[in-house]
Amino acid sequence: MATRLKQIGLIGLGNFGGSLCKEFAELNTEILAIDRNEDRVDAYSSLATHSVVADSTDEGVLKSLGVRNFDLVIVSLGDDIQSSILTTLVLKEIGVKTVWAKAQSKYHRMVLEKIGADRIIHPERDIAKRLAHHVVSEKIIDYIELSPDHSIVELIATPKVNQKTLGHLNIRAKYGCNIVGIKKGVEIIVSPSADVILSEGDTMIIIGTNDDLKRFEDRGL
């Protein structure tokens, strides 16, 4: 049998946790799956290495399951915000090194940050942002927020930049952002040099502050 790559605890096997369980199983990860709903646990027992019906707010149960020794524990308890906060708190208290928690709202996210969650996942908000940016700007194909001020965007090359080299466009000096990749059909050029020629329809993957990216999108493209 192939070696397991990482040990991951999944707390909550609903829409999100269940999808994660499927993906981690495909990636040959050791999974401890916990949910208080027996049907959810049954649904994923063949994918998870260990699956347990338990209330994750119970510190004694988490300790007895050895959750502390896992590389990463992901908490996705949906609308049960009280359980999500208590579970995250208990996980940090018993010494789990890395805890990621799924937030349902801005206030839920703020509490999770305060109690020490190492990463907050807010998929509904993130996907809504990405889609909205794509819809309002025909030039933006994708958008990933890195921090409140910095993003990576995928912009489509317009006729304005057609057949121009990156050196000629001089985007870093003029707009303060960096092109980290260019997609030309199925080919991807990583860290493209100044002599790469853009063609209309290419995709530029650019990192920068939101203000610089917006200036480039509005004036440079």
Ligand SMILES: NC(=O)c1ccc[n+]([C@@H]2O[C@H](COP(=O)([O-])OP(=O)(O)OC[C@H]3O[C@@H](n4cnc5c(N)ncnc54)[C@H](O)[C@@H]3O)[C@@H](O)[C@H]2O)c1
């Ligand atoms: N279509 C629907 O009927 C429906 C229902 C619920 C959620 N949703 C959507 O799914 C998304 C949320 O997905 P999700 O995976 O975060 O939540 P989810 O509601 O799909 O799953 C949460 C899981 O956490 C478990 N749980 C809750 N408290 C627990 C505790 N103390 N101990 C152990 N297990 C516990 C529940 O049994 C459940 O299986 C949201 O977008 C929501 O709108 C849709």
